[in-house]
Each structure stands twice: as C-alpha cells, then as structure tokens.
Amino acid sequence: SQQGEEDPQALSIQEGENATMNCSYKTSINNLQWYRQNSGRGLVHLILIRSNEREKHSGRLRVTLDTSKKSSSLLITASRAADTASYFCATDANSGAGSYQLTFGKGTKLSVIP
Amino acid sequence: SAVISQKPSRDICQRGTSLTIQCQVDSQVTMMFWYRQQPGQSLTLIATANQGSEATYESGFVIDKFPISRPNLTFSTLTVSNMSPEDSSIYLCSVLDGLSEKLFFGSGTQLSVL
Numbered sequence: 001s002q003q004g005e006e007d008p009q010a011l012s013i014q015e016g017e018n019a020t021m022n023c024s025y026k027t028s029i030n031n032l033q034w035y036r037q038n039s040g041r042g043l044v045h046l047i048l049i050r051s052n053e054r055e056k057h058s059g060r061l062r063v064t065l066d067t068s069k070k071s072s073s074l075l076i077t078a079s080r081a082a083d084t085a086s087y088f089c090a091t092d093a094n095s096g097a098g099s100y101q102l103t104f105g106k107g108t109k110l111s112v113i114p
Numbered sequence: 115s116a117v118i119s120q121k122p123s124r125d126i127c128q129r130g131t132s133l134t135i136q137c138q139v140d141s142q143v144t145m146m147f148w149y150r151q152q153p154g155q156s157l158t159l160i161a162t163a164n165q166g167s168e169a170t171y172e173s174g175f176v177i178d179k180f181p182i183s184r185p186n187l188t189f190s191t192l193t194v195s196n197m198s199p200e201d202s203s204i205y206l207c208s209v210l211d212g213l214s215e216k217l218f219f220g221s222g223t224q225l226s227v228l
Contacts (some may be wrong), residue, residue, distance in 0.1 A: 031215060042120075042206060042219035043157075088156065092215070100210055102147055102217055104157040 005105050006089055012111040019076040021058055021108040023089030024069075030092045032072050033102070037086045046074075046087075083112045116141050116209050120220030127197055127227050135223045137207035142187035145210040147217070148180070152203045160205075163195045173227050197227045 006023050013019050023032070031050045035043040049056045049072065056063045060076040076083055088107045092100070099114045117140040127133050137146065145164055149157040160180055161169045169182040183191045196202055208219045 031217070041204075042118075042221040043208075043217070045216040045218070047141075048215060090217075100162070101159060103159075106156045 006087070009106070010109045010111070012113065013079055015024075015079060015081055015112055015114050017079055019079050019083070019110055019112070021074045021087050021110070023072045023074070023105055025072075025089075025091050026070065027091075029067075032063075033071075033092075034061075034063060034074050035088045035090060035104075037088065037107070039085075042052060043088065050106045054096045076110075079110075079112045081112050083110060084112045085110060116143060116211060116218040117211060118207060118218060118220040120207055120223060122223055123221060124224040125226070127225065129198055129227060130139075131197055132195045133192055133197065134191050135205055135207070137190050137192075137220050139188045139209055141218060143209040144187070144212065146184065146190045147208045147210070148182065148190075148192045149206040149208065150203045151206060157206065160192070194225065197225075199227045201225065202227045 006021055006084050011019055016047045029051055031048050031072050033048045034046040036046055046071045047061055049063050051067055054065060060077045066074045086107045088104050090102045090104045092102055119138045121136055125133055126189050136209055148160040150160055152159050158164055159172050160175045161195055163169045163182050163184040165184045179195055181193045181195045202225055205223045208217045210217055
C-alpha cells in the first residue's frame with residue numbers, strides 16, 4: 001500500500017527560485033528517503049534521513065523530518081533548469097531479517113523554467 | 115554504489131506474447147527488487163528476488179504472470195507473460211546497498227503492449 005503522499009503533485013517555478021515539496025506518511029519509519037526521476041527512467045537516490053534526525057543537508061538540498069506529524073519536506077534552493085524531474089519520497093518498512101521494502105509516494109513533478 | 119545495466123530499454127509487444135527483462139549488476143548484491151511504474155504513477159513493488167531462494171511476490175502479483183530468475187548475485191530477469199495492454203508500464207530493477215540502505219536503480223524498461 002502507498003505509504004508516502006507528496007504534495008504538490010506538480011510545481012512550476014522560475015530558475016533561481018526555491019522549490020519545496022512535502023511528503024506525509026502513515027506508519028512509523030526507520031528512515032525516509034528522497035529520490036529523483038528524469039523522464040520516466042531510473043530513480044536516483046538524493047538523500048536519506050533517519051527517524052532520529054530532524055534536518056539534513058546535501059549541496060542545494062535540505063530535508064526536514066517531523067516524526068510527530070509524520071511528514072517530511074525537501075527544499076531545493078537556487079533551482080536550475082536541470083532540476084526539472086519528478087521527486088519521490090520513500091519510507092522503509094523493514095519487516096524482519098532478510099526482508100526489506102521501500103514504499104514510494106506518488107511524486108511531485110517539478111518544472112524549472114529557464 | 116552499484117551500477118545496473120537493464121535491458122531492453124524499451125519494447126513494443128503484441129498482446130499474448132511474453133517479454134523478458136534483464137538486469138546485470140556490477141557487484142554482488144543480496145537483495146534485488148522489481149518495480150512497476152504505470153503511466154504517471156508511483157512505483158509499485160512486484161517482488162523481491164534473493165539469490166538461492168524463490169522470489170517473494172507482493173499482493174496482486176503472481177509468479178505465473180511475472181516469473182523471476184535470480185541465478186547468481188549479479189543477475190536477475192523478470193518475465194512479463196501473456197501480455198495485455200494493461201501491462202504497459204515502466205519496469206525497474208533495483209538493488210539494495212545494505213550499508214547505506216539506499217536503492218540503486220536500473221534505467222528502466224518502457225513496455226508498450228498493443
């Protein structure tokens with residue numbers, strides 16, 4: 001079943017502006033991850049934040065996690081046209097030794113206009 | 115990190131036929147996953163393929179329709195059998211890096227069934 005739900009579904013901004021995408025989930029997690037997908041191809045891992053962390057940075061990316069609200073946000077600062085892609089949050093659902101499942105949200109389609 | 119070669123990258127198939135998708139990883143990995151992404155949708159896990167054991171299928175997916183092979187720690191195949199237009203999707207293989215808990219993805223197979 002879907003765990004993460006992103007909003008907005010689509011976001012269009014001008015180059016140089018910041019883009020913020022939100023993700024909500026339903027059950028307890030070990031970690032939350034953000035992935036990027038260009039043009040329906042393979043996903044690329046962006047950042048992982050653990051349940052005991054509140055904020056994490058990687059280059060122009062900033063991720064926050066609020067476990068009390070079961071929500072996370074991804075901020076991309078100083079956006080570039082090359083940031084145009086779909087962004088997915090994913091939550092783990094480790095169910096025991098030898099198994100692993102990452103459940104993806106519906107994604108936010110970001111368009112950065114030059 | 116892991117580099118995954120997935121092929122074919124796209125195919126157009128006739129109803130009732132079968133297509134086998136291959137994924138080759140540049141390192142030995144324990145856990146491989148097969149996902150389906152229907153047009154404009156998120157990723158749905160089809161099955162987990164561990165070497166030396168039967169694949170574990172998620173609810174809604176069955177072995178007769180999506181047989182999987184995992185002959186060694188660097189290779190897996192997914193077959194989409196007796197295809198119908200509803201099988202038109204992007205199919206993605208991925209592997210888990212156990213240390214970082216990140217998923218690495220192949221570039222995907224875009225399947226269209228006529």
